[in-house]
Amino acid sequence: MAFGFIKKAFSKTAGAVQASVDKLKSGLAKTRNVFVGGLRSLLRGRKLDQELLNELEQRLITSDLGVKATAKIMEDLNVAWKAGNISSGDEVLDFLKAEMKAYWPPEARELRFAATGPTVILVSGINGAGKTTSIAKLAFYLKSLDKSVMVAACDTFRAAAVQQLSVWAERIDVQIVKHQMGSDPAAVAYDACDAAVNRNIDVLIVDTAGRLHTQDNLMRELTKIRRVIDKRIPGAPHEVLLVLDATIGQNAIRQAEEFLKAVQVTGIFLAKLDGTAKGGIVVAIRHQLNLPVKFVGLGEKPEDLSPFEPDEFVEALFAEDDPAE
Numbered sequence: 001m002a003f004g005f006i007k008k009a010f011s012k013t014a015g016a017v018q019a020s021v022d023k024l025k026s027g028l029a030k031t032r033n034v035f036v037g038g039l040r041s042l043l044r045g046r047k048l049d050q051e052l053l054n055e056l057e058q059r060l061i062t063s064d065l066g067v068k069a070t071a072k073i074m075e076d077l078n079v080a081w082k083a084g085n086i087s088s089g090d091e092v093l094d095f096l097k098a099e100m101k102a103y104w105p106p107e108a109r110e111l112r113f114a115a116t117g118p119t120v121i122l123v124s125g126i127n128g129a130g131k132t133t134s135i136a137k138l139a140f141y142l143k144s145l146d147k148s149v150m151v152a153a154c155d156t157f158r159a160a161a162v163q164q165l166s167v168w169a170e171r172i173d174v175q176i177v178k179h180q181m182g183s184d185p186a187a188v189a190y191d192a193c194d195a196a197v198n199r200n201i202d203v204l205i206v207d208t209a210g211r212l213h214t215q216d217n218l219m220r221e222l223t224k225i226r227r228v229i230d231k232r233i234p235g236a237p238h239e240v241l242l243v244l245d246a247t248i249g250q251n252a253i254r255q256a257e258e259f260l261k262a263v264q265v266t267g268i269f270l271a272k273l274d275g276t277a278k279g280g281i282v283v284a285i286r287h288q289l290n291l292p293v294k295f296v297g298l299g300e301k302p303e304d305l306s307p308f309e310p311d312e313f314v315e316a317l318f319a320e321d322d323p324a325e
């Protein structure tokens, strides 16, 4: 009986793993078809020579991998070609896959949880990046890990913002702390921290405004919210996630650089990967921002999230069994 139970639990886990790989694969379909599909048609059946190397470099540069990653890949590829280790376009595909997998340094991609008391996750990003939706996904994900979750509606700038988060909170059944529109976001943050402590909540996720009258105001407000959170829960926030919109490619990196000047970010939530062929941006983010991508967003539903794992990501990107290919 005990064995039966273990077997059942194990197969459930295997099923969950398969489901998450499938989700990633379908979320990456556009990038796979355009970027990897393009590489395949360039490389397949060709002999590797200088001309093909030049064409490949051109293609990688115009993809969203970024200049630095492209330079590194081409340099390594040149060495392997000259050493006689690679001689065909087909081998280049495998080489690219291995090179991309090895691209990420060992780093903390898992969420950092508080040792005691509530973990606080502050979520920032420009308007429309996908903050509120990503918060709903995170809350849903954390609930699946048996954590009690509360959200705080600190985007008090727009009437619809509080409403949107309230709808999500109800739908995924998590508690919410909110004030009226126009009230002080730092006061909401303080109340939410208070409530999270008093109600023994495991994780508090704080939504913030993406637009204020000026960018300066936005950054000042984030700093203030952060200070107030730390005052009520010393050491918090434990994570400051910056949500970036993958569909805008390299512009997302420029936006992030602006945020990083003002806010101490601990990780990236890369939203809307499903809506773009610019999935290579994950590689550029690693190199250009020097921050871990902790999660990727793959759709508009609460379950459309995947914790970022380089191996899994690259496998899904290069997967061949897509009928659309």
Ligand SMILES: Nc1nc2c(ncn2[C@@H]2O[C@H](COP(=O)(O)OP(=O)(O)OP(=O)(O)O)[C@@H](O)[C@H]2O)c(=O)[nH]1
Binding pocket: 125, 126, 127, 128, 129, 130, 131, 132, 133, 134, 155, 161, 209, 210, 211, 271, 272, 273, 274, 275, 296, 297, 298, 299, 300, 304
């Ligand atoms: N396809 C897709 N759409 C997404 C994803 N994440 C967010 N969206 C959509 O992007 C739009 C903006 O998302 P929000 O969550 O409202 O963005 P926000 O950053 O909170 O925006 P503001 O509150 O205006 O600053 C919505 O239509 C979302 O459904 C994703 O991973 N995939």
Ligand SMILES: [Mg+2]
Binding pocket: 131, 132, 133, 155, 161
């Ligand atoms: Mg929002």
